[in-house]
Amino acid sequence: MDIKKVAVIGGGTMGNGITHVFAMNGIPVNLIETKQEFADRAMATIDKNLERMVQKEKITAEQKVTTLDSIQVFLDVAEGVKDVDLVVEAVPENLDIKKAVWSAVDAAAPDHTIFASNTSSISITKLAALTGRPEKFIGMHFFNPVPVMKLAEIVRGLETSDETYDVVEATSKVLAKVPVPVNDMPGFVSNRVLMPMINEAIFAVYEGVATPEHVDEVMKLGMAHPMGPLRLADFIGLDVCLDILNVLYDGFKDPKYRPCPLLIKMVDAGKLGNKTGAGFYSY
Numbered sequence: 001m002d003i004k005k006v007a008v009i010g011g012g013t014m015g016n017g018i019t020h021v022f023a024m025n026g027i028p029v030n031l032i033e034t035k036q037e038f039a040d041r042a043m044a045t046i047d048k049n050l051e052r053m054v055q056k057e058k059i060t061a062e063q064k065v066t067t068l069d070s071i072q073v074f075l076d077v078a079e080g081v082k083d084v085d086l087v088v089e090a091v092p093e094n095l096d097i098k099k100a101v102w103s104a105v106d107a108a109a110p111d112h113t114i115f116a117s118n119t120s121s122i123s124i125t126k127l128a129a130l131t132g133r134p135e136k137f138i139g140m141h142f143f144n145p146v147p148v149m150k151l152a153e154i155v156r157g158l159e160t161s162d163e164t165y166d167v168v169e170a171t172s173k174v175l176a177k178v179p180v181p182v183n184d185m186p187g188f189v190s191n192r193v194l195m196p197m198i199n200e201a202i203f204a205v206y207e208g209v210a211t212p213e214h215v216d217e218v219m220k221l222g223m224a225h226p227m228g229p230l231r232l233a234d235f236i237g238l239d240v241c242l243d244i245l246n247v248l249y250d251g252f253k254d255p256k257y258r259p260c261p262l263l264i265k266m267v268d269a270g271k272l273g274n275k276t277g278a279g280f281y282s283y
């Protein structure tokens with residue numbers, strides 16, 4: 001089955017990036033948001049990021065117009081999913097919100113439609129069980145900034161069928177992403193490896209081993225990371241990092257995943273990184 005049209009639910013950081021890459025690669029998108037102002041903000045971000053690509057001569061001005069024209073905004077889930085082959089959900093990492101969204105999608109989408117969640121921390125098997133089609137449910141985990149990062153971590157839930165996997169793998173390639181298959185376990189592969197590194201970097205600051213700047217300098221210059229782990233934590237959001245560490249800690253019952261007290265304190269203080277203007281750095 002070819003994916004001819006997709007619905008993306010949620011136009012936040014991940015959702016607008018996902019919309020951008022589908023539309024730019026010739027797959028029309030129904031972008032579903034809860035309020036017009038959120039949809040307008042998402043479209044403005046997509047416009048800005050496409051313009052950046054025009055300026056860098058990665059796409060033409062005409063491609064930018066065609067891309068924007070192939071995105072249609074919906075404020076109603078049932079309307080937005082009724083004629084699509086694939087739904088990609090990128091709503092906040094809150095099980096209650098996801099439950100409400102998936103039950104509305106399940107009721108309104110055509111029978112053949114594949115369901116994908118961009119969740120970074122909630123079990124794909126658990127989300128699949130909220131729908132009547134767990135064999136058609138899969139994780140499609142993109143990375144921020146979505147138009148730039150090459151990886152699509154494709155997460156198979158307990159009941160995901162081979163056919164669903166094959167369609168989503170082929171679709172990822174249409175988006176110029178490199179699909180990597182993983183099984184559904186807490187943190188998948190990406191966050192199971194990344195978050196303990198970020199947490200350890202925070203412990204190094206907490207224990208006075210080095211300043212955030214110096215920790216980041218070590219990892220950038222010594223290990224060729226494009227951003228140090230603390231700058232990256234700010235970029236991802238300290239609240240998101242804490243949530244994912246808690247998922248790993250609860251999921252494996254292993255103290256090696258315990259979040260650093262300094263991370264908890266910063267989240268309590270509302271210092272969440274780039275999005276609040278302050279984290280390990282000021283923005």
Ligand code: 3HC
Binds near residue numbers: 056144146147191227
């Ligand atoms: N949209 C489109 N293009 C963008 C962009 C965006 N939002 N942001 C940056 N770019 C492009 C720029 O145009 C530039 O293109 P060029 O190479 O053709 O010139 C390129 O990306 C690099 O951008 P900049 O020169 O402005 O900045 P940097 O060189 O500092 O790179 C970065 C920025 C790409 C963010 C780089 O620092 C990086 O790769 N950082 C690591 C990001 C990372 O690890 N992301 C994963 C986070 S984990 C996650 O998302 C999973 C979740 O579950 C937690």
